[in-house]
Amino acid sequence: MALSDQILDHVLVVPPVPQEQLVLFGDETEGGTSEARLISAEQRHAQCLLRPTFAYPFCGFEVKLTPEPLKGLDLRSYHTLRLGLRYTGPSKTIRVLVLNAIAGYSKLGERESLKFNEIEFGVDQLRNHMVDIPLNALSVPPWWIKRRHVPPANSQTEFDNVVQIGINSGTVDPLGTHDFYIDKIEIIGQRISKETYYQAILGLWLVVGGLLMARWFWQMRQEVSRRKQREQELEAMNAILDRHSQALDQQRKTDPLTGLANRHGLEASLQRAFEEWEQHQEPVSLVIIDIDHFKRLNDTHGHLAGDAVLRGLSDVVRQHIREPQDFLARWGGEEFVVVCHGCKAPQAVALAEKIRKLIEESVFEGELRATASFGVAEIQPGQTLSTLFAAADAALYRAKGEGRNRVVFAGAGAGANTVPATV
Numbered sequence: 001m002a003l004s005d006q007i008l009d010h011v012l013v014v015p016p017v018p019q020e021q022l023v024l025f026g027d028e029t030e031g032g033t034s035e036a037r038l039i040s041a042e043q044r045h046a047q048c049l050l051r052p053t054f055a056y057p058f059c060g061f062e063v064k065l066t067p068e069p070l071k072g073l074d075l076r077s078y079h080t081l082r083l084g085l086r087y088t089g090p091s092k093t094i095r096v097l098v099l100n101a102i103a104g105y106s107k108l109g110e111r112e113s114l115k116f117n118e119i120e121f122g123v124d125q126l127r128n129h130m131v132d133i134p135l136n137a138l139s140v141p142p143w144w145i146k147r148r149h150v151p152p153a154n155s156q157t158e159f160d161n162v163v164q165i166g167i168n169s170g171t172v173d174p175l176g177t178h179d180f181y182i183d184k185i186e187i188i189g190q191r192i193s194k195e196t197y198y199q200a201i202l203g204l205w206l207v208v209g210g211l212l213m214a215r216w217f218w219q220m221r222q223e224v225s226r227r228k229q230r231e232q233e234l235e236a237m238n239a240i241l242d243r244h245s246q247a248l249d250q251q252r253k254t255d256p257l258t259g260l261a262n263r264h265g266l267e268a269s270l271q272r273a274f275e276e277w278e279q280h281q282e283p284v285s286l287v288i289i290d291i292d293h294f295k296r297l298n299d300t301h302g303h304l305a306g307d308a309v310l311r312g313l314s315d316v317v318r319q320h321i322r323e324p325q326d327f328l329a330r331w332g333g334e335e336f337v338v339v340c341h342g343c344k345a346p347q348a349v350a351l352a353e354k355i356r357k358l359i360e361e362s363v364f365e366g367e368l369r370a371t372a373s374f375g376v377a378e379i380q381p382g383q384t385l386s387t388l389f390a391a392a393d394a395a396l397y398r399a400k401g402e403g404r405n406r407v408v409f410a411g412a413g414a415g416a417n418t419v420p421a422t423v
């Protein structure tokens with residue numbers, strides 16, 4: 001028996017019944033004198049005496065399945081009748097009967113009006129006094145169909161209202177004494193049909209599969225959103241780092257005292273100017289501003305006063321240049337540089353002179369005054385940034401040497417000695 005059969009099978013056990021639910025019968029209805037006697041109701045033991053009064057003598061006994069004579073059990077979902085039977089006597093065959101009450105046809109007290117479903121088999125078929133009889137192996141005996149005038153369409157077995165199950169002597173039993181014991185009546189059926197069972201298994205698998213899929217989708221979604229979140233966190237972190245590094249870069253390029261670009265900050269502007277000059281011959285001039293006698297100012301008024309002058313002076317210059325063409329940076333100490341993009345020498349000299357005058361006229365914090373000297377140079381063919389610087393520096397040196405508070409233009413060629421524009 002397959003595992004699924006064990007799971008699906010349902011066994012209906014017919015328990016021992018009181019004596020009044022045992023039916024004993026003989027062939028007296030046929031004019032015979034064969035009779036059945038109950039030996040033990042408890043053991044469901046009956047004895048049959050077959051006498052030759054009737055041509056086909058018979059007798060037997062049956063167990064009523066319910067107390068109500070015409071209201072039996074619906075055994076349509078059952079497939080096997082399992083009987084524990086013992087027989088002693090001279091017969092070679094026995095008959096098993098399953099009697100079904102037919103609504104509107106079967107009559108109370110008229111045993112033959114019940115539908116006879118029966119099977120006859122050899123006594124030697126009993127195994128350890130047990131026999132399994134498939135219900136579909138039973139048939140309706142021809143004498144019953146004939147005698148009851150049953151149309152062929154209704155002559156098949158019926159199990160929808162089984163009222164009695166019992167045992168009968170065989171059709172050609174020898175006369176004499178026959179002992180029947182019905183030890184056990186079990187009816188085996190299926191809780192649910194195999195089809196429903198396999199559909200349920202399939203449905204279960206589909207549900208489990210669906211749940212696993214849903215779980216997998218859910219995990220994937222979680223993973224995707226986790227990754228997205230991680231990416232967003234990384235992007236935010238990168239943005240912070242970018243801002244931080246930009247700020248650091250800005251800090252690295254800025255002079256903390258004046259807020260102007262320092263030497264590092266000047267590099268990009270110089271580089272751009274030089275490239276424009278090289279590629280498009282865009283003129284560029286350099287103005288170096290150096291405060292006069294700044295050491296003396298520091299020494300006289302203190303370092304803080306010197307700082308204030310540096311701040312004030314850078315503000316004054318910044319306000320009067322044309323940013324972004326003119327780029328102001330603190331070169332270091334008391335020295336400033338203006339990179340004048342697109343400026344030829346006259347413009348640069350004019351700018352320097354304007355700044356010089358502004359400084360000279362300015363009154364800085366603490367009523368302090370200052371002057372500055374200027375070295376101006378315009379880039380010339382063949383020059384590099386460093387030779388341009390050297391030329392402007394040389395002009396500044398000369399401005400200092402010639403009495404300070406003046407503008408000196410380096411003239412054509414680095415380190416030229418001419419001083420064309422001292423005002």
Ligand SMILES: Nc1nc2c(ncn2[C@@H]2O[C@H](COP(=O)(O)OP(=O)(O)OP(=O)(O)O)[C@@H](O)[C@H]2O)c(=O)[nH]1
Pocket residue numbers: 257290291292293294295296298302303304305306307310332333334400404
């Ligand atoms: N207060 C202040 N002083 C500074 C700063 N940086 C440089 N100095 C001072 O600037 C002075 C520059 O002195 P020098 O190089 O001798 O030049 P100078 O006194 O201006 O003389 P000339 O340039 O020849 O007119 C030094 O005393 C430095 O200490 C600064 O950030 N703050």
